[in-house]
Every structure is written in structure tokens, then in C-alpha cells.
């Protein structure tokens with residue numbers, strides 16, 4: 575077995591890099607209108623990604639450990655209970671069996687955050703106390719974002735008050751579909767202000783935006799309005815995170831960084847449940863945005879069931895055998 579410590583990324587020991595938070599800028603409609611997305615070229619490029627052997631076998635464990643450190647371990651179900659959230663948080667603290675972590679030289683590895691509905695912020699905070707793992711709350715009438723605007727803003731304020739350090743808001747899809755970019759900008763700006771010190775992730779719900787061009791434009795508008803992260807999906811749309819959408823959003827992030835100097839984070843979410851898909855996403859981030867984005871302050875997976883498969887793969891890396899997937903139920 576190749577030790578991760580040899581040449582791999584010891585995620586748990588990464589120094590925290592502190593970038594200035596994206597303050598946003600005035601809405602630049604010329605830039606928004608100029609944003610284009612060539613669907614066939616993007617789909618061609620995305621189709622080549624999963625087949626490419628961009629991660630050598632000996633580094634796979636290190637990449638999987640990095641993926642774990644970037645997971646927003648999520649439960650967003652109507653039947654969530656404090657008990658379920660406490661179990662998820664225990665998994666967030668110890669995402670991989672201690673003997674495997676020790677064998678890999680990765681003591682102290684945790685996930686990036688735990689993501690819950692507002693009602694579960696308290697139980698999550700209690701279960702994560704002292705761990706340094708932030709609690710993220712979905713907000714603004716998640717997942718549809720169709721409750722009265724005043725209530726959506728109040729929901730953010732209540733979640734921040736309750737102790738959420740990250741707020742995942744949903745944008746109004748109709749503002750994108752009707753080309754109301756000023757309306758989207760104003761809404762996002764208000765959400766960002768309501769978050770205060772809490773970081774805000776803007777969920778675009780890309781599966782409901784119609785075109786990749788709309789995805790590119792909505793990404794730019796949300797960043798101009800001060801989003802700390804842009805996120806693909808709620809996990810509740812019929813189409814969630816995809817590689818073509820990820821390419822479009824990452825290129826918007828790159829363009830925004832080149833123009834303003836500010837780094838905005840990226841969070842693909844929904845339907846990512848296999849370790850090999852996680853590695854494909856990480857490779858794409860590396861190629862499109864560079865190594866600086868391969869850290870939890872700039873990259874997260876929104877996932878409820880990815881961790882179990884990654885743990886299985888790590889177990890295989892250490893022991894040479896696969897365990898049954900039911901043994902990795904939580905996460």
C-alpha cells in the first residue's frame with residue numbers, strides 16, 4: 575500500500591489560506607450579456623473527462639481524502655430528527671474508521687461542513703461542538719425559493735442567529751428565465767447582507783435554468799452580488815450536478831477572478847455518490863481553476879451518500895478487499 579504521506583495531500587494538516595471575501599461589485603450588464611456557452615463544445619469536453627486517467631493509482635487515496643475534506647455532509651429530509659443529525663455529525667467528525675486513517679497517515683481528517691435545514695441547526699451545533707466543523711443551513715424557502723421575499727430574508731437572519739456559519743440560499747429561477755438580471759442581483763445582494771459574517775452559497779438550481787448560457791449569466795450575477803460560493807443544485811431538481819454545468823460555472827468563476835482578483839468557491843451538489851465521480855470533479859477543478867481551489871474554503875461537494883463509497887474505496891486501498899456498502903450506511 576502506498577502511504578498517503580509520501581507524496582500525497584495531507585488534507586488534515588493543510589494550512590488555512592485566508593483569501594479576502596468576495597465583496598461583490600456593481601451589476602455589469604455588458605459583461606452579463608456577453609457571457610456565452612457553446613453547448614456542443616462544452617459537452618464534448620465534459621464527455622472526455624471520466625475516461626481520462628488523470629489520477630495515478632498511488633495518489634488515489636490522497637485524492638479521496640481530499641474529497642472527504644471538501645464534503646458538505648448533508649441531510650435534507652422531511653423526517654430528519656435530532657438523532658439522525660447527531661449520527662451524521664458523528665460521521666462528520668470521524669468520516670473514516672480510525673484504523674484506516676492511521677494506516678493512511680490521515681489522523682484528524684473531517685468533512686468540510688454539515689448541511690441541514692434550519693430546524694436542525696441546534697442539534698448539529700451541539701453534536702459538532704469543539705470539532706471546528708461549521709454548520710451550513712439551507713435557506714430562503716429551499717428548495718423552490720417561492721416563499722414571500724420578506725420571509726426568505728428573515729429565514730436567513732434566524733439561521734445566522736441560531737449559529738449557522740454558512741447559508742445555502744436558492745435563487746429565484748423565474749428571474750433568470752425572464753431575464754430579470756437586475757432583480758436577481760438585488761435579491762442576491764439582500765441575501766448576502768442578511769448573512770452578515772456567515773458565508774453565502776448561491777444555489778442556481780441549474781437543472782431548472784433552461785440553457786447553459788443562463789447558467790453562465792446567473793453565475794456571474796450572483797458573484798457580482800457578493801456570493802462566496804456558487805452551487806449547482808438543491809439535490810431536489812430532476813437534473814442536479816453535471817459536468818457540463820460544472821465547466822460553465824467554473825469558467826465563470828475563473829473569469830470573475832481574472833477580472834476582480836476575488837476567488838469564489840464552487841459546490842456541485844445532488845446525485846454525486848461515487849468516489850470515482852468525486853475524483854473526476856476534483857480533476858476538473860484542478861484543470862479549470864487550479865490547485866488553490868482544491869481546498870474546503872473554495873470547493874465543496876454537496877452530498878448525502880458520497881462518503882460511504884469513498885470510505886469503501888479507502889478500505890480497499892488499505893486492506894485490498896471491499897466491504898459491503900451496507901457497512902457504510904451513514905453518509
Ligand SMILES: O=C[C@H](O)COP(=O)(O)O
Nearest residue numbers: 809843844845876877878
Ligand atoms: O446540497 C446537497 C444535496 O441536497 C445533496 O444531494 P444528494 O442527496 O443527491 O447527495
